[in-house]
Amino acid sequence: MARLWNRNGVGKAVFMTGVSFAACLAAASPAYGQTESEQAAQAANEAAEEVGDDSTIYVTATKRETTLLEVPFSINAQTEKDIQRLGAGTIEDLSRNVAGLNVQNLGPGQSQISIRGVSAGQIIRDQPGVKEQVGVYLDESVISLSLFQPDLDLFDLNRVETLRGPQGTLFGSGSVGGTIRYITNQPDVAKMEGLVEANINMVKESFGGHLKGAINVPLGDTAAIRVVGYHTQYAGFINARREGGGIDEDVNDGRRTGGRIALLFQPTPDISITPRVVYQEVRAHGFNRQEVYNLYANPFTTTRPAVNFREREQYLLLDEEFKDDTLLADLTASADLGGVELTSVTTYINRDILVSRDASALTGSVSVDLGFPTAGVLLPSNLVDTTDLKTWTQELRVSSSGEGPFQWLIGAFYSDVNRIYAQRLPTPGYDVFTDARLGAGTSAAVANGFPLNSPYNADLPYDIKQKALFGEASYDISEALTATAGLRYYDFKEVRGFKSGGLFANGDNQTDETKSDGFSPRLLLSYEASDNVIINLQASKGFRLGGVNDPLNEGLCSAQDVINYGNNDRYNDETLWNYEAGVKSKFGPITVNAAAFYTDIKDLQITADAGSCSSRVVFNADSHTMGVEFEFSARPTKGLDLSIAGSWVEAQFDETRLKQDGTVLEGIKEGNRLPSVPNFQIAASAFYTVPVDDDGGEAYMGITFQHNGTRFTQPGDQENNARTFVHGLPFGGAPAGASTTLNLQLPDYQLVNLSAGIELGNGLGAVIYVNNLFDENAILAFDRERGGRARLGFHVGQPRTMGLTVRKRF
Numbered sequence: 042m043a044r045l046w047n048r049n050g051v052g053k054a055v056f057m058t059g060v061s062f063a064a065c066l067a068a069a070s071p072a073y074g075q076t077e078s079e080q081a082a083q084a085a086n087e088a089a090e091e092v093g094d095d096s097t098i099y100v101t102a103t104k105r106e107t108t109l110l111e112v113p114f115s116i117n118a119q120t121e122k123d124i125q126r127l128g129a130g131t132i133e134d135l136s137r138n139v140a141g142l143n144v145q146n147l148g149p150g151q152s153q154i155s156i157r158g159v160s161a162g163q164i165i166r167d168q169p170g171v172k173e174q175v176g177v178y179l180d181e182s183v184i185s186l187s188l189f190q191p192d193l194d195l196f197d198l199n200r201v202e203t204l205r206g207p208q209g210t211l212f213g214s215g216s217v218g219g220t221i222r223y224i225t226n227q228p229d230v231a232k233m234e235g236l237v238e239a240n241i242n243m244v245k246e247s248f249g250g251h252l253k254g255a256i257n258v259p260l261g262d263t264a265a266i267r268v269v270g271y272h273t274q275y276a277g278f279i280n281a282r283r284e285g286g287g288i289d290e291d292v293n294d295g296r297r298t299g300g301r302i303a304l305l306f307q308p309t310p311d312i313s314i315t316p317r318v319v320y321q322e323v324r325a326h327g328f329n330r331q332e333v334y335n336l337y338a339n340p341f342t343t344t345r346p347a348v349n350f351r352e353r354e355q356y357l358l359l360d361e362e363f364k365d366d367t368l369l370a371d372l373t374a375s376a377d378l379g380g381v382e383l384t385s386v387t388t389y390i391n392r393d394i395l396v397s398r399d400a401s402a403l404t405g406s407v408s409v410d411l412g413f414p415t416a417g418v419l420l421p422s423n424l425v426d427t428t429d430l431k432t433w434t435q436e437l438r439v440s441s442s443g444e445g446p447f448q449w450l451i452g453a454f455y456s457d458v459n460r461i462y463a464q465r466l467p468t469p470g471y472d473v474f475t476d477a478r479l480g481a482g483t484s485a486a487v488a489n490g491f492p493l494n495s496p497y498n499a500d501l502p503y504d505i506k507q508k509a510l511f512g513e514a515s516y517d518i519s520e521a522l523t524a525t526a527g528l529r530y531y532d533f534k535e536v537r538g539f540k541s542g543g544l545f546a547n548g549d550n551q552t553d554e555t556k557s558d559g560f561s562p563r564l565l566l567s568y569e570a571s572d573n574v575i576i577n578l579q580a581s582k583g584f585r586l587g588g589v590n591d592p593l594n595e596g597l598c599s600a601q602d603v604i605n606y607g608n609n610d611r612y613n614d615e616t617l618w619n620y621e622a623g624v625k626s627k628f629g630p631i632t633v634n635a636a637a638f639y640t641d642i643k644d645l646q647i648t649a650d651a652g653s654c655s656s657r658v659v660f661n662a663d664s665h666t667m668g669v670e671f672e673f674s675a676r677p678t679k680g681l682d683l684s685i686a687g688s689w690v691e692a693q694f695d696e697t698r699l700k701q702d703g704t705v706l707e708g709i710k711e712g713n714r715l716p717s718v719p720n721f722q723i724a725a726s727a728f729y730t731v732p733v734d735d736d737g738g739e740a741y742m743g744i745t746f747q748h749n750g751t752r753f754t755q756p757g758d759q760e761n762n763a764r765t766f767v768h769g770l771p772f773g774g775a776p777a778g779a780s781t782t783l784n785l786q787l788p789d790y791q792l793v794n795l796s797a798g799i800e801l802g803n804g805l806g807a808v809i810y811v812n813n814l815f816d817e818n819a820i821l822a823f824d825r826e827r828g829g830r831a832r833l834g835f836h837v838g839q840p841r842t843m844g845l846t847v848r849k850r851f
Contacts, residue, residue, distance in 0.1 A: 101224070114206060115141075162715070180222070199224045236850050247278065253273075278840050295324050329836050356402075403655065422467075575624070638670075662695075664695055680731055805847075
């Protein structure tokens with residue numbers, strides 16, 4: 042097939058073919074992916090930058106080096122230069138500049154990603170069995186984990202790719218909505234290079250910053266090592282009221298520290314062996330929660346000080362904490378056997394996560410219902426969630442490596458995931474009040490082998506095995522028309538245990554099994570309509586494994602809630618078909634990409650809060666999404682770069698589900714919106730660059746504008762909105778009928794960012810920036826405990842941030 046765009050001699054024209062790295066179900070480890078395709082893409086991007094061709098970006102979304110515009114489906118790529126000029130530190134920062142990509146911020150390491158409106162809403166805390174809808178990859182292997190999307194540092198990345206639409210054939214389960222790929226810079230035997238970067242920033246009146254470095258060192262003609270290290274100190278911006286009237290400032294500060302070492306060994310030009318080790322620690326001392334009502338701090342108390350919360354303020358009896366320690370080790374080997382490339386990827390991951398929350402209001406609300414005295418209600422109670430993850434994966438694939446009209450790939454994948462999720466609710470002194478109120482020996486009788494003075498405990502071990510066979514091939518039917526077809530066979534088996542104990546639990550002890558197998562196909566047609574226009578058509582299927590709901594905490598439920606939410610032991614596999622048509626065009630300095638899509642979702646897995654039970658239940662409901670997305674960039678005059686990207690999405694339920702009492706089940710009603718999805722997003726940027734020296738140095742200044750539309754956190758939030766929450770807790774002199782009314786439609790928000798910088802020809806650069814110029818308090822998600830009886834609040838975004846970054850390349 043003819044190629045449209047001249048590559049200025051910086052890369053050899055090759056036609057795309059599909060290649061798949063399989064997705065591990067609940068989590069898998071990243072493979073470094075030191076393949077010939079990735080080396081070629083990195084070299085091509087570097088060469089394009091050297092000759093000033095910023096509009097030509099090379100990617101490996103099809104597992105071959107090709108230009109962004111040649112990929113026959115909807116894709117976005119943010120390069121290292123984009124990341125630096127935008128001052129982006131997280132995937133959430135990048136998402137606002139990518140059409141159709143949305144990130145629901147639920148705190149450090151707990152954000153959830155959706156693409157094109159395929160979203161099941163907020164998945165938090167006690168739902169480790171619910172799988173992700175967007176696969177997140179480091180290079181060629183998935184690192185996504187339900188509940189805990191990785192908080193990756195964006196330093197020393199070549200680019201971040203967003204693959205829109207289901208990638209079931211290429212990337213397997215967990216990519217029903219699409220895939221995010223973090224592509225790191227690879228070891229290079231041809232040159233020694235490095236980068237050092239330092240930053241200082243101020244959020245409100247709190248300071249943060251980072252220090253990062255990367256170095257690539259050739260080790261003779263056949264080997265190279267690349268070493269990356271980083272430390273980031275996050276400034277806090279949430280204040281916490283304390284018992285007795287004090288206030289602690291900036292309680293959600295934290296840090297991220299880590300590094301990676303990759304060694305490339307090339308004994309011959311046709312063989313590459315790359316072992317790598319990655320280690321990262323993330324720490325946060327609190328969460329970005331802005332409260333409206335708390336059992337201990339609210340406007341209704343009379344025997345305690347009445348409290349009206351201000352912006353970015355919460356109440357704590359106990360300090361909160363988040364920890365995430367990740368160790369990754371992998372070995373990638375690739376050999377060109379003469380027209381055929383053989384690749385093996387072996388990976389191990391060990392990840393330990395701790396989420397420690399102040400659950401005093403939750404426990405205290407139950408204590409009020411049980412008739413405990415004030416001293417019992419005020420006991421500090423700590424909800425401790427831990428995740429211990431160990432994963433082994435092995436992939437072997439064979440693909441064509443020559444040129445010609447027919448390209449192909451076949452492969453096999455196996456993964457073994459062991460994940461132990463545990464909850465404890467240590468509340469020192471609780472058993473004394475329990476036994477005094479409910480009878481001597483009650484606390485010991487309900488412990489079920491768990492520690493005393495902990496009214497809720499649960500262990501949920503998961504053993505997940507996956508086998509997959511996959512293949513994809515493309516054929517040039519003519520000079521203008523190419524067809525690509527792919528198919529993946531998957532076989533999953535999940536064994537889950539559930540044991541609970543304590544006053545709030547049922548004393549469960551059970552083992553459940555979930556199995557599923559099937560096929561995920563994909564068909565693509567790419568037509569070169571003219572020298573400047575390509576039209577793409579696609580039909581593809583996505584898949585997400587079902588599972589078993591945890592039993593309700595019946596001791597905390599009202600009788601009606603037990604009826605409405607009980608007897609829903611399992612939820613089905615989620616499948617969808619995506620149909621899309623897209624156009625990609627380039628007319629000199631102007632690039633226009635657009636796509637229209639329709640997604641038919643069967644058995645979308647929707648999370649519902651089970652009323653007053655402090656439990657969450659997953660239900661299935663047929664749904665659809667449809668919409669359009671566009672990306673436009675232009676250089677109308679030398680030095681001026683303009684871009685705009687936007688999407689409009691209709692994401693709705695196609696059926697109505699009712700509770701046993703005949704009312705609508707948590708907003709699952711035909712025509713209601715799917716949760717966490719804005720109907721409209723748009724981002725625009727303008728950068729102006731001028732040369733400053735004879736060595737290619739330049740100075741620039743830029744502005745970006747980002748609009749995110751209204752959303753709902755959970756589907757039920759759009760029912761009876763504005764919602765009145767009756768707390769029913771006569772504590773601190775508050776009347777039992779005290780209530781709080783909230784509008785649960787999350788408001789749209791607009792962010793404006795400014796930056797100005799200089800990059801000299803000798804590698805020295807500096808940039809000053811202001812993010813969230815107008816200090817918008819962006820409301821990101823609704824937070825509630827025990828149906829709003831214990832606590833109500835919102836997750837909020839970062840306020841105005843000013844900073845200076847200095848970097849030196851060598």
